[in-house]
Amino acid sequence: MEGKVNQPMIERELDRFRGPHSSDDVPSTVVTIGTGTAPISDHVLWSLFNFVHCNFCCLGFLALVFSVKSRDRKTVGDVATAEHYSSTSKSLNIATTSLSILTFVILFGLLVAGVIQIPRY
DSSP: OHHHHHHHHHHHHHHHHHOSSOTTTSOOOOOOOOOOOOOOOOOHHHHHHHHHHOOGGGHHHHHHHHHHHHHHHHHHTOHHHHHHHHHHHHHHHHHHHHHHHHHHHHHHHHHHHTSSOOOOO
16 A cells, blocks of 8 residues: 555656656657578688689689679578578589599599609709
């Protein structure tokens, strides 16, 4: 019972601190931020590395092209196409990295076995 009696007095005291603009007078703005889906990875750094260092049969260049396309589609808001280009870029990056490592290992193995010799001038 005591809480109900003091309630108007508390409201009057709070009104004194609120000043001329109470929270009811101020318009509010609602901002909706995304749906919470996972971000689309465009693999640009991996593609750039493959383009510069491991450009096996120009697959690194193709991976870079699809990465840039994925980033452009993501910027525009076309999620389905961005995911498709991202998937293609990832596949090309995996192929480029794998084939480049395999080529290096085979050449190093042939060099160690003596099949390939480096000429000394």
